[in-house]
Amino acid sequence: MSSNGKMTLAELHNGEQATVYALQGGHGFIGRMAALGFTPGSTVQMVRNSGSGPIIVQVLDTQIALGRGQAAHVQVRSEASRPEGAS
Amino acid sequence: MSQGRAGIRIALAGQPNVGKSTVFNMLTGLNQHVGNWPGKTVERREGHFEHHGEQVHIVDLPGAYCLTAASPEETVTRDFIIHEQPDVVMAVINAASLERNLYLVAELLALPTPVVLGLNMIDVAQQEGFEVEPRVLQAAIGIPVVPMIAAKGQGVHEFIDVALQVAREGAAEPHRPEIRADHRAVLEGLLTLVAPYVPSPYPADWVTLKLLEGDQEVTELMRDQLPPAVWERVNSVLLTHEDAIIAVASGRYDWIRRMTRAALKRPRAGRITRTQRIDAVATHPFLGLLVLAAVLAVIFGLTYSVGGPMQEWIQMHVVEGLAGWLGTALASGPDWLRGLLVDGVLGGVGTMLTFLPILAIFFASMALLEDVGYMARAAYVMDRFMHAIGLHGKSFMPLFLGFGCNVPAIMGARIIESRRARLITILLAPLVPCAARLAVLTVLAQVFFPDSAMLVTWLLTGLPLVVLAVLGVALNRLVIRGEQAAFIMEMPLYHLPNWRTIAILVWQRLLAFLHKAGTVILSVSVIVWALTVLPTGEIETSYMGIIGYWLEPLGRLMGLGWRPLVAILTSFVAKENAVATLGVLYNAGETASALAPALRAELSPAAGLAFLVTQMLFIPCVSTVAVIKQETGSWKWVFVNVGMLALLALLGGIVAFHVASWVL
Structure with missing residues (x-):
């Protein structure tokens, strides 16, 4: 993991929290993600990421399932990165 | 209005x-x-x-x-x-x-x-x-x-x-959200530029906001409305503020935070909710599949234990009762009228009526799973598999219901929001072998392959599914252009079902099927009936028989004469007709043992296999076709679907015949 904690949403581990800092994609994609709560500055928490297939992430008190491709277009900065099982 | x-x-x-x-x-x-x-x-x-x-x-x-x-x-x-x-x-x-x-x-x-x-x-x-x-x-x-x-x-x-x-x-002026402070001046400037040209009834400030958001429809509207010189200036502002959509969205969330600051108290951190407890199992990559399998087992269990007997009851007491009554009532009337009403009209009506129990069970199951919040979980656990063939996780449930009947599979595709993913799902659904197709396969596999009927049945059930997967990839990559649907889906909180909502939905779906699909089903079954009796009254010498003769050159490519071809054609009204028609054409009954001698005398095992392959891939029944029209709203996609499957069935039959002649 890089030292400043910058990564994509798809790389977050279960239970890990992060702050969104950028969204990549067309207006359609950004508009839709924004409506669900993914805007720069919003806090997200990974609920389920099994390394392949879609992920589930918590944002604005709601759980959202995202395809891995879509999750890779969300840039996040990991907060108090305390992934499950890490010492 | x-x-x-x-x-x-x-x-x-x-x-x-x-x-x-x-x-x-x-x-x-x-x-x-x-x-x-x-x-x-x-x-x-x-x-x-x-x-x-x-x-x-x-x-x-x-x-x-x-x-x-x-x-x-x-x-x-x-x-x-x-x-x-x-x-x-x-x-x-x-x-x-x-x-x-x-x-x-x-x-x-x-x-x-x-x-x-x-x-x-x-x-x-x-x-x-x-x-x-x-x-x-x-x-x-x-x-x-x-x-x-x-x-x-x-x-x-x-x-x-x-x-x-x-x-x-009327109402007092509410507190409206504003764009984030750093873009306020841009918005004001843009508003002054476009306001004189915004057509009624669009509000000028709304149009300006949507322009900044990069809204395609509003952008096109204003490009047409603005004088070219003004559009140039507007467009250059929009190009330098391409990321303004984020400022607009952030402005809305700032407003939301201000509005809810005093009104909303959140749960304390670390509290585990009911939804989380259920999802620990329901969205687990392995356990989630077991849950889904159990849910499907219950739905199909209900279909066989409740739907099946109800279908038989309707067939015996309603359809055949009506047929008997009509037969007696018209005993002195002309033969053609009795045939038209009993075989033509009642044939179509009967098909629709016997569908109802299964449709009701499937519609109710879909509505219940959607209402309690489980449907999103099923889509989530299946997405990785459906993704492999270019489909959406939400395509799984409707397609799977197709094993019972293709009609609810196609109507169930409504849960897929993306129009493109829904269309592909609808076009592929007829390749899921329905219960009627499987029944025909089971009977005829015993006729042609008494020693390995089980194996043939399994292989031929799998064949259309393999074709479905290949076709899914092909349709996605080549035919229906457009971005593959993004998988972005809310996982709603679980809650108790609302029976009233479910009941109204089932009622409306059934009504839509009877009302919209009904006309098509009825007309087609009357037309097919007419083709099989006109002009002589005997199917052998009817127009349908003549069509069979015409198609014989095609049939020969797969080792089939006109009789099996006619049987496949009449299966358009209902899949189970294939066996009944064979029974009539070969003067045998409808059981495997009765059909076996005559069929095996005419058809080699290779031709028999070709027949079964064609039967499994052939165009769906008229009810399914009618529902495809109803759900896609266009005959174009009906013809695409029917043409595609007719071609596949023909090619499949030819390939099966030649490969089997060479191997067997």
């Missing part, structure tokens, strides 16, 4: 999963009409009711997360409010995800129609640990907020009271 301008006109709006249809059903009961929005495949539900002596017409706008015109649901919602100008918008929001739900409200407040808020599911929110103060929220936003538990009927009455009051008396 049939109501004219009389009475009060209300639009019901809300994001998905807020209990909006429960509110709508509660208000209108069965006084509702389901159609389609013009030119769209989005359902348009409207109804009317009387409240304290006042006539109210209400339109249930489709669930939308925002109003960006990225989906037909969003376009329909905003077009309705702008062009048809209802007296008031009743916005339903889910108290358990208040902030996200207020995003749509932020968009609605940018339009001129007054808005009242129904704060729904306060019971579910409490279970999840949220406390919302409706009065504080009302004071903050400056519009009426009514707390509700629509599923229990609480608050709906008050909600409509408040809405009617606002419709009659």
Whole structure:
């Protein structure tokens, strides 16, 4: 993991929290993600990421399932990165 | 509109999963009409009711997360409010995800129609640990907020009271969201540029905001309206502020935070909710599949234990009863009339009637799973597999129901929001072998391959599924262009089902099937009946027989004579007809042992295999075709589907015949 904690949403581990800092994609994609709560500055928490297939992430008190491709277009900065099982 | 301008006109709006249809059903009961929005495949539900002596017409706008015109649901919602100008918008929001739900409200407040808020599911929110103060929220936003538990009927009455009051008396100016401070000057400048050219009835400040958001529809509208010189200036502003959409969205969330600061108390961190406990299993990559398998087993168990006997009962007592009665009543009448009514008309009606129990079970299962919140979980666990063949996780459930019957599979595809993913799912659904096709396969596999019937049955059940997967990839990559549907899906909180909502939905789906598909099914079964009896009364010398002779050159490519070809053609009315027609044409019964001698005398094992392959891949039955028309809204896709499958069936038969002749 890089030292400043910058990564994509798809790389977050279960239970890990992060702050969104950028969204990549067309207006359609950004508009839709924004409506669900993914805007720069919003806090997200990974609920389920099994390394392949879609992920589930918590944002604005709601759980959202995202395809891995879509999750890779969300840039996040990991907060108090305390992934499950890490010492 | 049939109501004219009389009475009060209300639009019901809300994001998905807020209990909006429960509110709508509660208000209108069965006084509702389901159609389609013009030119769209989005359902348009409207109804009317009387409240304290006042006539109210209400339109249930489709669930939308925002109003960006990225989906037909969003376009329909905003077009309705702008062009048809209802007296008031009743916005339903889910108290358990208040902030996200207020995003749509932020968009609605940018339009001129007054808005009242129904704060729904306060019971579910409490279970999840949220406390919302409706009065504080009302004071903050400056519009009426009514707390509700629509599923229990609480608050709906008050909600409509408040809405009617606002419709009659108007409303005070609410606190509207503003764009983030760093873009305020840009927005002002743009507004001055475009305002003189904004056509009625569009509000100028809304159009300006949508231009900054990069909204395609509004951009095209204004490009046509603005003089070229002004458009040049507007366009250069838009190009330098391409990321303004983020500023607009952030402005809305700033507003939401201000509105909810005092009104919303969240659960303490680390609390594990009911939804989380269920999801620990239901969305687990392995356990989730077991849960899904169990759910499917229950649905199919119900189909066989309840649906099957009901079908038989309807066939025996209703259809055959009617046939017997008609036969006696018309005993002295002309033969052709009896044939037309008993074999033609009743054949079609009977097919539809016997479908009803299975359709009811499938529609009810789908509606129940959707209503309690499980459907999203099924889509989630299956997405990785469906993704491999270019489909969406939500395509799984409808396709799987196809094993029972293709009709609910195609109607069930409505749960897929993306139009493109829904279309591909509909086109592929007939390749899921339905119960009737499998029954034909089981009987005839014993006829042609008595020693390895089981193996042949399994292989030929798998064949169309393999074709489905290959075709799914091909349709996605080559034929139906467009971006593969993004998988972005809310996982709603689990909650108890609302039986009224489910019952109304099942009733409407069944009615739609009988009403819309019924005409097509009836006409086709009468036409096919006429082809098999005209002009001589015997199928051998009928037009259908003649068509069979014409097709013999094609049949020879797969080792088949005219009789098996006619059997496949008559299966268009109902798949099980294939066996019955063979029985008639070979003067044998409809069981494997009765058919075996005659069929095996004419057809080699290779030809038998070709027949079975063709039967498994051939075009769907007329009921399925009628529903494809109903759901895609165009004959074009019906012809694409029928042409594609006819070609596949022919090619499959030819390949099977030659490979088998060479191997066997």
